[in-house]
Amino acid sequence: MSYVPPAELARAMVDAGHSKVLTSTRDTLIRAFMGGALLTLAAAFAVTVTVQTGNALLGAALFPVGFCLLYLLGFDLLTGVFTLAPIAYLDRRPGVTIGAVLRNWGLVFVGNFAGAFTVAVIITFVLTYGYSIPPNDVAEKLMHIGEGRTLGYAEHGAAGMATLFLRGVLCNWMVSTGVVAAMMSKHVTGKVLGMWMPIMLFFYMGFEHSVVNMFLFPSGLLLGADFTIADYLVWNEIPTVLGNLVGGLVFVGLAIYTTHVRTRPKRAAVEIAPARETETV
Numbered sequence: 001m002s003y004v005p006p007a008e009l010a011r012a013m014v015d016a017g018h019s020k021v022l023t024s025t026r027d028t029l030i031r032a033f034m035g036g037a038l039l040t041l042a043a044a045f046a047v048t049v050t051v052q053t054g055n056a057l058l059g060a061a062l063f064p065v066g067f068c069l070l071y072l073l074g075f076d077l078l079t080g081v082f083t084l085a086p087i088a089y090l091d092r093r094p095g096v097t098i099g100a101v102l103r104n105w106g107l108v109f110v111g112n113f114a115g116a117f118t119v120a121v122i123i124t125f126v127l128t129y130g131y132s133i134p135p136n137d138v139a140e141k142l143m144h145i146g147e148g149r150t151l152g153y154a155e156h157g158a159a160g161m162a163t164l165f166l167r168g169v170l171c172n173w174m175v176s177t178g179v180v181a182a183m184m185s186k187h188v189t190g191k192v193l194g195m196w197m198p199i200m201l202f203f204y205m206g207f208e209h210s211v212v213n214m215f216l217f218p219s220g221l222l223l224g225a226d227f228t229i230a231d232y233l234v235w236n237e238i239p240t241v242l243g244n245l246v247g248g249l250v251f252v253g254l255a256i257y258t259t260h261v262r263t264r265p266k267r268a269a270v271e272i273a274p275a276r277e278t279e280t281v
Contacts, residue, residue, distance in 0.1 A: 168243020
């Protein structure tokens with residue numbers, strides 16, 4: 001499948017981060033909108049499969065289809081640029097400044113939210129015939145997810161906040177691993193195989209993805225779930241974004257860049273003198 005070795009992979013990551021930072025405002029917003037929309041359509045699909053079959057593993061196994069499609073189409077997610085843009089800055093690529101990186105993150109956040117919220121409005125409208133009938137089983141599940149993953153964390157106070165943050169870290173550790181794994185192959189089949197497992201893992205384990213949550217929680221609010229916008233921001237979205245940043249940047253971007261781009265010289269080989277034979281008397 002035309003395997004790309006780690007040193008070449010690391011350079012491809014830096015190139016990708018450089019390209020994303022320099023992309024025009026219009027193109028960044030369009031790509032982020034479509035990335036958020038495709039990922040959250042897949043999330044709606046996975047929730048529907050889980051509810052209708054009673055099999056959460058099946059829903060998680062099918063969820064990566066959205067991620068694979070958006071990646072192959074060249075769309076962007078906040079979790080991905082958290083990992084790739086900073087290493088282009090560390091590599092001192094032309095035009096990549098801290099301000100340019102922050103600009104890219106901000107535009108992708110806005111585009112992802114717009115795409116995810118658009119899907120939230122459409123899906124909740126469809127599930128309730130324009131909010132004219134009570135929520136069905138899928139809609140009820142969306143409401144319970146929103147309540148459990150805001151008020152549920154709040155019930156545990158600081159421990160709940162720490163748990164939320166760490167789930168965000170673990171999530172983007174896996175998601176960004178999927179992004180990087182796609183670069184390990186030059187063929188579509190290899191890219192899809194590389195992406196599938198870490199994306200399935202994060203979804204099944206219930207880790208917190210900032211873009212998926214841009215769909216789940218607005219959907220719950222639109223359906224009348226028992227939590228507020230403030231609950232969503234304080235007890236989910238903001239800590240999740242911070243956790244995603246740490247997970248993707250530290251455990252994927254910096255780890256690979258440090259050891260495969262800024263590689264330290266190998267240790268000198270030390271010759272060991274052969275042991276002298278003991279003379280016998």
